[in-house]
Amino acid sequence: NYLEEKTDVEAMINSIQNGDHPLPVITQVSFAGTTSNVPPSLKEKSMWVAEEKRIKKLIELWDALERHMLGSEYGEQNRKAAVLYGYETFKATE
Known part of the structure; x- marks a missing residue:
């Protein structure tokens, strides 16, 4: 598994222009191509x-x-x- 950053560029630009800066969404993607939004436990x-x-x-x-x-x-x-x-x-x- 590796972590891949997935963001909507247009939404990010609008958010920055409006002064609202959300954190980027981090998604865990397996080599099989399946995704999970559950972060791995430390x-x-x-x-x-x-x-x-x-x-x-x-x-x-x-x-x-x-x-x-x-x-x-x-x-x-x-x-x-x-x-x-x-x-x-x-x-x-x-």
């Missing part, structure tokens, strides 16, 4: 549950990546470089 639980699951999975993947990087060779190299930099800085100021 409280559809299935939609929110799916989004929550997706967010939870992203958080789990990010946490796993962080854990992996802590023990990886790249992480070890960063720690060694930081220690070496600290040592060299200390020696230079001595």
